[in-house]
Amino acid sequence: MTIDVAAHDARLEALCALAQETRDFMDAVALTEVGGSEIAAVAAELAALTARLRLAARETPQPLEIGADGTVRHLGNAVTGAANPHALPLVVERDPERGVRADIAFRPLHEGPPSAVHGGISAMILDHVLGQAVAAAGVAGLTGTLTVRYRATVPYGRPLVATAEHTRSEGRKSWADGRIALPDGTVLVEATGLFVTPAEWVGLKVT
Numbered sequence: 001m002t003i004d005v006a007a008h009d010a011r012l013e014a015l016c017a018l019a020q021e022t023r024d025f026m027d028a029v030a031l032t033e034v035g036g037s038e039i040a041a042v043a044a045e046l047a048a049l050t051a052r053l054r055l056a057a058r059e060t061p062q063p064l065e066i067g068a069d070g071t072v073r074h075l076g077n078a079v080t081g082a083a084n085p086h087a088l089p090l091v092v093e094r095d096p097e098r099g100v101r102a103d104i105a106f107r108p109l110h111e112g113p114p115s116a117v118h119g120g121i122s123a124m125i126l127d128h129v130l131g132q133a134v135a136a137a138g139v140a141g142l143t144g145t146l147t148v149r150y151r152a153t154v155p156y157g158r159p160l161v162a163t164a165e166h167t168r169s170e171g172r173k174s175w176a177d178g179r180i181a182l183p184d185g186t187v188l189v190e191a192t193g194l195f196v197t198p199a200e201w202v203g204l205k206v207t
């Protein structure tokens, strides 16, 4: 059975909608120019909303689920989780040619150097897509090492593309390459990573 994200679960659908509203809120916080008293009033309203959500709370985000066909859904993931406000969220697809690809839309919220995306955020995206390329090759693992080369600053507010592919495996070690590029293919950041399949994951089939 393929897991269909939030398709038949009204509560999860509502949670994903709340996460998206929260992202919009965070963007608004990062960019607002309203006056100080209005900012204080909004903060007080927000504190009341936070208290309502905490009336019933768990200690970990929405868990990773694996469908019968190996489909993975992780609504709580920091990069892809539709129920996690921290996530872009990135939608990673199998590339028809090779590996995986994802459209990226960084926002002003992601700023590191002036007018550009924080290097750690680019590294986080690359960590994830390299990991997913490795998982798509049937050898899912945890990142052992990630080497990132920043060739040009990464802009926010314009469409970008992340791609990655599994390159080889030796025992429980697997390598992948990936990059964040402009739509015309100009590479801005590239990475290579080594992923180690924990012994207890060997043979796990995820897509």
Ligand SMILES: CCCCCCCC/C=C\CCCCCCCC(=O)SCCNC(=O)CCNC(=O)[C@H](O)C(C)(C)COP(=O)(O)OP(=O)(O)OC[C@H]1O[C@@H](n2cnc3c(N)ncnc32)[C@H](O)[C@@H]1OP(=O)(O)O
Residues within 6 Å of the ligand: 072, 127, 128, 129, 130, 131, 132, 135, 140, 141, 142, 143, 144, 145, 171, 172, 173, 194, 196, 197, 198, 199, 201, 206
């Ligand atoms: C039921 C579970 C279901 C799970 C389903 C998963 C589905 C996935 C689906 C979708 C993928 C999404 C994509 C996600 C992407 C994001 C990935 C991250 O951000 S991961 C978080 C950051 N990384 C960590 O937190 C790792 C922390 N480190 C560890 O847990 C261990 O150190 C680990 C697993 C990396 C290695 O531990 P050992 O005990 O298995 O390793 P030893 O047996 O000592 O070594 C095995 C081989 O690996 C090398 N090795 C081990 N660690 C290395 C390292 N850090 N760098 C280089 N080589 C390393 C060793 O030298 C050894 O190599 P020799 O066989 O001798 O050639």
